[in-house]
Amino acid sequence: MSSRNDGGVRRRQCICMVLMMATLLMCNICGAGAFSATARVGLECSRGSACSGSEAVELRYAEYEAMGSSAAAHEHEPVIVLHGLLGSKRNFATLCSGLSKQLQKRRKIVTVDLRNHGDNHHDWREEMSYTDMACDVLSFMDRQSFQKAVLVGHSMGGKVAKSLALMQPHRVAGLVVLDIAPVRYTAQHDESWNAVSSIIQAISQVQLTPGKTKRDVDSDLRHAVSDPALRAFVLTNLEQIRSDNSLRWKININAILAQLDTIAGFDIHHNDVTSADSAKNDQLPKYEGDTFIIHGGASRFVRHAHMATIADYFPNHMLTTIRGAGHWVHAEAPDDTLVLLKQYLDR
Known part of the structure; x- marks a missing residue:
């Protein structure tokens, strides 16, 4: 899979180089006015390549x-x-x-x-x-x-x-x-982001043990998330598995916690x-x-x-x-x- 992706990236880079060389040639023929086109071609190629090496998530939608x-x-x-x-x-x-x-x-x-x-x-x-x-x-x-x-x-x-x-x-x-x-944003300088970080930390520490209910999780979060409306919003990410009556997060809380600095x-x-x-x-x-x-x-x-x-x-x-x-x-x-x-x- 990676070799095909790498090949695609190389082909795209080659195409970009050809386009840029052709535009440079036009610049020599037509004068400096064509140079701005070279910059645009190069920028569009770099923008397009940002997604070339990664496989996208197929997002659910309504x-x-x-x-x-x-x-x-x-x-x-x-x-x-x-x-x-x-x-x-x-x-x-x-x-x-x-x-x-x-x-x-x-x-x-x-x-x-x-x-x-x-x-x-x-x-x-x-x-x-x-x-x-x-x-x-x-x-x-x-x-x-x-x-x-x-x-x-x-x-x-x-x-x-x-x-x-x-x-x-x-x-x-x-x-x-x-x-x-x-x-x-940083937790040190932005009070609002510090509150967000605290909520994520609190969610990650909740233990979804067998038999636990949403009311129990609400109680676990009460200290870190004092606002009832905000806790209710957080709990929309919690779902019950009917087969064994257990709870699970619909969010990938471990990845969100690990990537919190990136999200900030x-x-x-x-x-x-x-x-x-x-x-x-x-x-x-x-x-x-x-x-x-x-x-x-x-x-x-x-x-x-x-x-x-x-x-x-x-x-x-x-x-x-x-x-x-x-x-x-x-x-x-x-x-x-x-x-x-x-x-x-x-x-």
Whole structure:
């Protein structure tokens, strides 16, 4: 399997070299104006190769489409909704159902389970870089024959959407990000991320012994996760096995725990990037499509200090704040979120 993958990568690299040499020849003939085309060819080749060496997870998904709108839905790019850490495609079921009925520009709306989440337990993976997860979504688009799609991502899913937009901008028709910045968070400097880390640690320490109930697990988590609503959200990842009445996590908690530092960061082409990198490097990739950032006013995941980095990657961005909403803006302010999404998609 690896030899075939390596051969494919080598063939792609050879094709890229031929294209670049041909463009350089045109540059000599036509003058300096053709040189910018060389840069674009090289960038597109490197972007495409990011997914060449890895086998994508076949993501589980759900579709939402207003009744009687199947033909009209194909006139506009579909929408792919990506959940956050510990979430699943079901988190957006009500929102996407309502959105599909209210859009003037009818679209197919799809929610997916990202790797190691939801119904993807058929193919758990140890790696959770944003490059790998973006390649999963790109592979999903290929299987669905989506040439382009509008990406909507919350938290971790927002970083996946951003990574894909920067890797393959020609495949992304629009970008909506719910309450996350393209930066590295640390438990030391970011209280919100410290809380996330504590939750993951607490989940990993729960012992799912025979005879244990969801109420027992809720009790185990009560000290680390004091908010009842947040505990209820965590427990949506717990399922009961009917054959022996046991419990199991639907998330790959061991991989998530091991990859928590990777999830805290933001990588493109497997290279982690920081705000300092953004300030020093004017060659960072950019997504120049319309980018809409929806920020929860009570959340600390998007701050003033992040705005320069956001602008470096996404020069055509607009940010709006839903006052009083926390990090889970779509759950805490569903009506406001729906209205904003509708305005963006019908623009």
